[in-house]
Structure formats: C-alpha cells, structure tokens
Amino acid sequence: MVLLSNFIELKYNSAIMTNKKKYHIMFVFLTAMILLFTACSRDNNTGKTATELRYGFTSEPATLDPLSSANTADGRSILFNVFEGLLKPDTEGRLQPCIAESWTIEQDALVYNLKIREGIHFHDGSVLTPDDVKFSLETAITAGFQGVIKIEKIEISGSNSIKITLKEPDPELLPYMTIGIVKNGNTEREKNINGTGPFFIESYTPQQNLVLKKFNDYWEKDKPHLEKVTIVFFANSDAQLIALRGGSIDGANIVGSLISQIDQQHFNIFFGYSASVQLMAFNNAVAPFDDVRVRRAVNYGIDVQNIIDTAFFGMGSPSGSPIIPGLSEYYEKSLSYPYNPEMARTLLSEAGYNENRKLTFDITVPSNYTMHVDTAQVIASQLEKIGVGVSIKLIDWSSWLTDVYRGRNYQATIVSLDGYNVSPRSYLSRYLSAGGSNFFNFKNNNFDRTYDAALSERDNAKRISLYKETQRIITENAAAVYIQDINYPKVFRAGAFSGVLNYPLYVIDFASIYGTKKS
Secondary structure (H helix, E strand, O other): OOOOOOOEEEOOOHHHHHHHHHHHHHHHHHHHHHHHHHHHHOOOOOOOEOOEEEEEEOOOOOOOOOOOOOOOHHHHHHHOOOOOOOEEEOOOOOEEEOOEEEEEEEOOOOEEEEEEOOOOEOOOOOEOOHHHHHHHHHHHHHOOOOOOOOEEEEEEEOOOEEEEEEOOOOOOOHHHHHOOOOOOOOOOOOOOOOOOOOEEEEEEEOOOEEEEEEOOOOOOOOOOOOOEEEEEEOOOHHHHHHHHHHOOOOEEEOOHHHHHHOOOOOEEEEOOEOOEEEEEEEOOOOOOOOOHHHHHHHHHOOOHHHHHHHHOOOOEEEOOOOOOOOOOOOOOOOOOOOOOHHHHHHHHHHOOOOOOOOOEEEEEEEOOOHHHHHHHHHHHHHHHOOOOEEEEEEEOHHHHHHHHHHOOOOOEEEEEEEOOOOOOHHHHHHHOOOOOOOOOOOOOHHHHHHHHHHHHOOOHHHHHHHHHHHHHHHHHOOOEEEEEEEEOOEEEEOOOEEOOOOOOOOOOOHHHOEEOEOO
16 A cells, blocks of 8 residues: 555545545446455365465554564554563563563662573574563663663673662663564664564565464463464555455454444454553644643543544543553543533633634554544534634555654644553653653653653552552643543454453464454
8 A cells, every 4th residue: 555655635525525535436346356355366275274364454653673662653563473472461461571581679679680581582593582671671771661670780680690789779671671682693683583582583574574374482382372473564444454355364353433434244353452541742842732721621622532432433442641541550530521612612722822813733543543633523513613724634644654753743643552561650651751752742840850750669559549649630631632542442353263362461462362263
C-alpha cells in the first residue's frame, strides 16, 4: 500500500465528502478484487492444524533495536517476541522470572542482586552471560531509558549473577528490568537482530511484511507453538479488514466501527484492552493551547462517552487520567471532565473567543489509524456545537513521528500512548518539563517536583498518593483530552487459532498462540 505523503485537509462540506466517498468505494472494490484473487490462490490445507499465522498490522516498527527509545507501540509489540528482559510481566501485570531466575533486594532498595538463568541461547547460538546483561543495561542507561538512569554501577558477582547498585534507593526498579537483553558488544543492533526470544526475525521488507521464525533452542521448551508468523503491514485499517475478510491474513487487531463488520460465524473475537491511553494531545506551547482556559474549554466541550458509543460501538473504558485504568493501584479515577457545553462557552469567552473571534484549530491524525480518524471526526462535530471550528489533517505514520512526535509541529493530535512496562512512570514521565518524549510541551514545576518525590518515596502508600497527585496536576492543567483505553479485539479465522493472551501492556504474545484445525 502507498502511504499518504502529504497533508490532506478534510473540509466538511457535502461536495468534497461525496468525492471522498466515491474514491473510497473505488479503492475498496479494487482492493477486494485483488485480495479475493490472492485468497483463492492460497492452499488452505483444510483439516490440518495451522502451524503458520499471517497477522495484520497498520504501522511498522520505527526500529528493530530493543535498546532504542524511538520505537513505536507496534514496534515494541513485535519485539516482545524477539527479545526478553531479566523479568517479564504476566497477564495480570505481575513480574515473573525470565532471563533472571531469581532476585533479592538489599539495603532498603539501594542494591538489587539478580541470578541469571543458565542455558539461555541467543538466536546466533551463543550462550547468554552476565556480560551481555551488563552491556545491555549500560546501553539502556546511555540511551536515556526511564527507570534505569538511577543506576550507579553494574557488577558481575559470582559465576552467573549481577549486582546493581543505585545512586539512591528506588523501590520500583524491577519493572524496568524488562528491557530487552542483547549480545555484549552488539552496536549494530538494527542490522544484527540477535535476541533470546521465542522467535527470530527471518526477514523484513518495509511496507510489506516481517517474518518471524520459531527459535528451536528457546529456553522454554514447550514454546513457541507456531513455526512461523508473517506480520503483514497495511496502509490503514480498512485495507487490513479487506485482507482479513478476503483470507489473505489469518488475524488482526480490529477496533471501532470495523468490528461490526466481522461475521462471528467465520471469525473468533478475543476481547481485550489496548493497555494504552487514547487522547487528544495539545501542543501546550503554541496558540491557542498555550492558554489553559482554552484547553479546559475543549475538555468540557467533548463528550467522551459519545465518542466511545459512536466510533467504537460502546467498546472502551473511559479515562480522565494519563495512565490506564488497568494500573488500578495507581489510577486516579475521579479526574474526568464532565461534558458541559455551557462551561466550555464560558471559558472560551474568558479567553477572548466569541462569534466575532471564533476559535479554530487543526487536529493532525495518522491516517493509518482509522480509530483515531473516526475519533477526530466525532470531536469536530461535537466542538462545532460550541462554536469551535476544527480542521482534520491526515498524514502518514512516518510523517507523524517526524513532524508531530519529534518535531512538535502541530496544534492538536489524536493518538494512543502505551507504557513501556507495568510502572506508572511509563505514562507519567512523558510530562516532565525537560523530558525528551514530552511532545505535549507540558511544563509545570509542581508536577516535576511531585513526580521526583514519587521516585524517591520508599513507603508504598505514600508513593501511590504522590502518583495520584501527579495525575491530578496534569488533568487540572488539561495537558490533553483523555478519552479511553480502547477495547482492542484480536480477530482470527474461526476455529483456526487458540491461546490468545492479554497483557496490561500493548503486546501480542505470538509464542502462546497455537493452531487448531483450519476452517
């Protein structure tokens, strides 16, 4: 599929929308014919157990390096199957042994000792050693990974253990020990993709597919079940749905209104959440969103439940917080802005906007995510009722990463943000005034102080209270409109695959999936 390379501004008048529909229908028809031919040409091996899976994605990895902080949610989801950390979360968010088989915490969370599991092999056949762990963690520190910057030194202790000493006590270091471990000295990780996970990357053709093959020397001998997984990349969710229904892929994540087009007689739907926060981010440093009154007004002018009902068929968990409801211990559930058009109009008037000076702004949306495009359209319709004009600009994913995320050249955007791990820091660190991933340009000294206090607080109850206070500061200052944790069903051909798991992270665990009889 050819990705959009330029901004496309959607004007909401009947003539342009009519042309848009005509082109869309023509595109869908032609694509369907191509995929129907493809599907009919494939041997479905009726009656045999599936050993291969073709799975659809609507975005590609920004990098195949697990020690690069530049990766995307879909990229991390894929690499979850290729690289492993010292620990690994289970489906309940609890940390389980992985490359480290055990650990102890000493000196009031100042020192961590981790024993490395013996007999783990890299995909190139070499045996993992503590030197590999030391190199990986030191590389992550240099790359600026949150959570590991407090590490003062890493020492190899005994024959198969490492000792991590921190600059100051940190009771929440372990969630960051899920960082992917690479081979000692591997500085060209984009080319030399060498992990210890259940699959290795056999090939990667940008804009087409990425092929995962079973790693026969994986330390968990009963995994993976599949021999091969081919991840097929699509320009958008519509094209992905056509491929799924046409039979050229076996499964995909399907969201929003598209789920209503899934025939449950021919497909199995495994419901779960995306473990990410869908939000409309404001660029807090540029007009009109450098005015907190405007940011609050837009929050009051948006009916979150209506978005979920209209664009997602009611499937979603509303959230007024920058962290997901799934982190229930830390999540502050009292923060949502109620839908209040009158309050929105009052705040806009205070900020100097009225019939003679109408508030207008652009929402820049990655075009490959139909769910975000649908959300933008609902928001534009809602805000029109309070006299706010919204233009929607669609850009391709790579342009979004360059212009919006890294370049911070935008007014508002809609996206889902996941966490790197099961710590609230994964979500909250994005709002630090000097944070490299703070594409909101949110700057608040009170937040910075409270966040820093949470990092050093060793009492669990007090630390939770501080994390909840940071959420209140962000929401009260309306850094964004927090919408939901999207219900993100995984759809597979009926009766063909089982073992689909859900995690409190945005990942897909291909190692747990196994084939049943093909339909």
